Amino acid sequence: MRKLVTIxxxxxxxxxxxxxxxxxxxxxxxxxxxxxxxxxxxxxxxxHAGSIKAAREFSSAGxxxxxxxxxxxxxxxxxxxxxxxxxFTSQGVNGIVLAPLDNRAxxxxxxxxxxxxxxxxxxxxxxxxxxxxxFVATDNRKGGMLAADRLGELLxxxxxxxxxxxxxxxxxxxxxxxxxxxxxxxxxxxxxxxxDQYAGATRxxxxxxxxxxxxxxxxxxxxxxxxxxxxxxxxxxxxQDIGKxxxxxxxxxxxxxxxxxxxxxxxxxxxxxxNPFNMGYLGVRxxxxxxxxxxxxxxxxxxxxxxxxxxxxxxxxQALLHPPLDQYLK
Amino acid sequence: xxxxxxxxxxxxxxxxxxxxxxxxxxxxxxILVIVIFTxxxxxxxxxxxxxxxxTVLAQTVIVAIGAIGMTIIIISGGIDLSVGSAIALTGVIxxxxxxxxxxxxxxLAAGIAVGGFVGLVNGVAITRLRVVPxxxxxxxxxxxxxxxxxxxxxxxxxxxxxxxxxxxxxVPRSQWLLVxxxxxxxxxxxxxxxxMLRRTVFGRRVFALGSNEAAARACGIATDxxxxxxxxxxxxxxxxxxxxxxxxxxxxxPTVAMGLELDVIAAVVIxxxxxxxxxxxxxxxxxxxxxxxxxxxxxxxIGWPNYIQEIIIGALIVIAVAIDRxxxxxxxxx
Numbered sequence: 284m285r286k287l288v289t290i291x292x293x294x295x296x297x298x299x300x301x302x303x304x305x306x307x308x309x310x311x312x313x314x315x316x317x318x319x320x321x322x323x324x325x326x327x328x329x330x331h332a333g334s335i336k337a338a339r340e341f342s343s344a345g346x347x348x349x350x351x352x353x354x355x356x357x358x359x360x361x362x363x364x365x366x367x368x369x370x371f372t373s374q375g376v377n378g379i380v381l382a383p384l385d386n387r388a389x390x391x392x393x394x395x396x397x398x399x400x401x402x403x404x405x406x407x408x409x410x411x412x413x414x415x416x417x418f419v420a421t422d423n424r425k426g427g428m429l430a431a432d433r434l435g436e437l438l439x440x441x442x443x444x445x446x447x448x449x450x451x452x453x454x455x456x457x458x459x460x461x462x463x464x465x466x467x468x469x470x471x472x473x474x475x476x477x478x479d480q481y482a483g484a485t486r487x488x489x490x491x492x493x494x495x496x497x498x499x500x501x502x503x504x505x506x507x508x509x510x511x512x513x514x515x516x517x518x519x520x521x522x523q524d525i526g527k528x529x530x531x532x533x534x535x536x537x538x539x540x541x542x543x544x545x546x547x548x549x550x551x552x553x554x555x556x557x558n559p560f561n562m563g564y565l566g567v568r569x570x571x572x573x574x575x576x577x578x579x580x581x582x583x584x585x586x587x588x589x590x591x592x593x594x595x596x597x598x599x600x601q602a603l604l605h606p607p608l609d610q611y612l613k
Numbered sequence: 614x615x616x617x618x619x620x621x622x623x624x625x626x627x628x629x630x631x632x633x634x635x636x637x638x639x640x641x642x643x644i645l646v647i648v649i650f651t652x653x654x655x656x657x658x659x660x661x662x663x664x665x666x667x668t669v670l671a672q673t674v675i676v677a678i679g680a681i682g683m684t685i686i687i688i689s690g691g692i693d694l695s696v697g698s699a700i701a702l703t704g705v706i707x708x709x710x711x712x713x714x715x716x717x718x719x720x721l722a723a724g725i726a727v728g729g730f731v732g733l734v735n736g737v738a739i740t741r742l743r744v745v746p747x748x749x750x751x752x753x754x755x756x757x758x759x760x761x762x763x764x765x766x767x768x769x770x771x772x773x774x775x776x777x778x779x780x781x782x783x784v785p786r787s788q789w790l791l792v793x794x795x796x797x798x799x800x801x802x803x804x805x806x807x808x809m810l811r812r813t814v815f816g817r818r819v820f821a822l823g824s825n826e827a828a829a830r831a832c833g834i835a836t837d838x839x840x841x842x843x844x845x846x847x848x849x850x851x852x853x854x855x856x857x858x859x860x861x862x863x864x865x866x867p868t869v870a871m872g873l874e875l876d877v878i879a880a881v882v883i884x885x886x887x888x889x890x891x892x893x894x895x896x897x898x899x900x901x902x903x904x905x906x907x908x909x910x911x912x913x914x915i916g917w918p919n920y921i922q923e924i925i926i927g928a929l930i931v932i933a934v935a936i937d938r939x940x941x942x943x944x945x946x947x
Contacts, residue, residue: 373665388862
């Protein structure tokens, strides 16, 4: 009996709480779902902050916009991300801003969303579909080319280089890898000794893949490129473990505090950074403007920059590296 | 002998009401979950709309079909940790088949058959090599995943548009179907499996094997062969789940469904299956799968973050099993 009473009390509390929540509904409010590939990388936190900045700007201009942030339950699982898109579609949000985990697998849910009256803006990685409002992303190929030039310059145009790939089927990292491989051909004395290893989705899998690569090539490798945050972090930590950090020229992609520290310690010699804050901002902005009837450009570039130990302390570098997360995320 | 049978019958008739209540336990859980979320979301028209139900049902199919196979295995006293990898492998096989120009039906059948083969290998490892199911299928988890990545060339295998892509459309092409064709396939298979488990000699033997293997063997059941059948049959179902996964992704993805075995096992356990064997029902497992799908969908619609979902589903598994144990201990006292 006492148990029953407890259950009833809990249920009653939930009902009261939910009534309380639904009290603040505004019919004119625009709700935009922002779906990242994952939520733990710092990159996605910047996108989140940027999207909230856009929402606040619209709201303070009198058009209330709410951003709902939700990633797949498992970071690299396409099926899980599809379920999130489908959930928002049946929930009836006004628009979706999506960073697709795969350029094909997410096509069906995005097209079904469109049929149900929910348009999608794609950010970060491409989607093979014409049913989208706009594609707002970094020019990843250019980012890979910047990395190749930096590595070529660091090695004086000569040396043995490893490319540790990210994960199968991710279009953005694929473009970076392709851009890197294309540009590195300009340095005929640079020899690629491994380009076929995939790191997998997490720092942990990346570290394991890096350790395996370094076991095999550790004595001869002179330059390394990693195409995203988790691969760079995994490789950096593997290099540090075997005392090779700083002895191998290392160019990474994306940013985190540990990369900046490594760069100051001369263990990391360059990172290509995107502008995820701007990507989140422009993604939501494009979505809302399109919902308000303004035509959207099909492709919007959000910019890439090479950061080296030399330009690390410049003011615009710092602004790029430290987007005002605290101001937008609590 | 007759007296004993009669007394058994009396006990069971006395407990009939309670046993029905027990069987309804998971269903009550499902209703409770739906009611709670309807209240929390505060928008029953949207949450219980056909649109949303279609979505949830289509999302449940893969876990549900996997759970049919897993229920049979768990009743037999075994476990299969290789489901997720088997789904990835069979999806890749079917996708490669379609890409090499095979008729779609043949390609899908090949995927399902490979699932059966994976199950067969599991069964042989468990019986002939005397490796416990947990370890044998843990090994297969790695092997099948590796083979999937290998034959797919560490890439996703994109497939052209065929009818296979329509199996799990949340809004089916033929409106009269109401829900995705895959949902009907899952329901049909669940009914067939339930009848098979309850009404056929094979089904009774599976229960006997899981309740007491030595006794089952003493009664003349060829337990080793039965186990091989069980794992192969479940493997065919995992193969079908893989085909469904391919249909949803429109590609064979060698990295998909990592950790899905845990969802599938959770569905069976929430539905009243016992990991020590001899207990479980298809209906319960289907409800278990639905409970998890409704939970996920509900958490998202409320706007709860992912970590809350994970905590809730984790807690739910323990609570469901604890209630089950509590009920059965009371039944034992009675």
